[in-house]
Amino acid sequence: MNKLKIQKSFNYLIAILLVLLSIFPIVWLFLTSIKSTNEIYSWPVKIFPSQPTIQNYVNLFQMGSFGRYYLNSFIVSGSATILILITGTLAAYSFARIQFRGKRSLMMIVLALLLFPPVAIVPPLFLIFRNLNLINNYISLILGHTALYLPLAIWILMNYFRTLPKNIEDSARIDGCNTFQMIFKILLPMSLPGLIAAGLITFVFSWNEFLLSLVLLSKNEMRTVVVGISLYPGEYSFPWELISSAIVLAIIPIILLTLVFQKYIISGLTAGSTKY
Numbered sequence: 001m002n003k004l005k006i007q008k009s010f011n012y013l014i015a016i017l018l019v020l021l022s023i024f025p026i027v028w029l030f031l032t033s034i035k036s037t038n039e040i041y042s043w044p045v046k047i048f049p050s051q052p053t054i055q056n057y058v059n060l061f062q063m064g065s066f067g068r069y070y071l072n073s074f075i076v077s078g079s080a081t082i083l084i085l086i087t088g089t090l091a092a093y094s095f096a097r098i099q100f101r102g103k104r105s106l107m108m109i110v111l112a113l114l115l116f117p118p119v120a121i122v123p124p125l126f127l128i129f130r131n132l133n134l135i136n137n138y139i140s141l142i143l144g145h146t147a148l149y150l151p152l153a154i155w156i157l158m159n160y161f162r163t164l165p166k167n168i169e170d171s172a173r174i175d176g177c178n179t180f181q182m183i184f185k186i187l188l189p190m191s192l193p194g195l196i197a198a199g200l201i202t203f204v205f206s207w208n209e210f211l212l213s214l215v216l217l218s219k220n221e222m223r224t225v226v227v228g229i230s231l232y233p234g235e236y237s238f239p240w241e242l243i244s245s246a247i248v249l250a251i252i253p254i255i256l257l258t259l260v261f262q263k264y265i266i267s268g269l270t271a272g273s274t275k276y
Contacts, residue, residue: 032244040240056245066246068221069228075138076224077206080145084153084202092157093183113151122212129216136219144216145206153198160194196264204254225250
């Protein structure tokens, strides 16, 4: 019994340490963002600001570009997520329920695409969009993010669809539903955890994506927040107060979405983990 208690206490200790290690960078960024410039560069280092201020956030928006970067990220990530969920749902249902020639080979291709590093996909995407005159266009980045993260959404949704009982679909067909009606009126409401998990993960990946956004969008007014933050350091200066404030604001949507939908994320990602 004592051995079991020791093991349980040790597990809790490890979990607490991992949580502290995970949140420490976020807490440090926030504390830095509410310090004055002198306190940030003072020695010895001050962990907590003597006089917290939001002036860094005010200065960030007074620069004029950050609000636009923020809006651009929402436009691109939101549009890409919607497109991924629509196309990913149809593809995932086909893999999960329909038998057709070459199905297993296509599934392996989808799985292989998950393993491709983005740097290997960016050059051909750039050439395609350049030939289509879509450089510095939201459409190119939305389609690019869709190409990068659609395989992941397909895999998540496919595994979730496999956990749903087939007799529900049979009953729907008997009642006169066609395939699209059955998917959008019956399966999708039942697949809410899987949809939220796939949607949130693709949104986060799209929000954080850097390389393709840097390559396809060179106009300052079209840059996303991640690319915009990377441009704040100057040749002879590194404005930590602005960078930390921008990063704090950039991660707020991700944290809020994760906190609100965490229950659905867990059930959506674990569905099908014990059943193929």
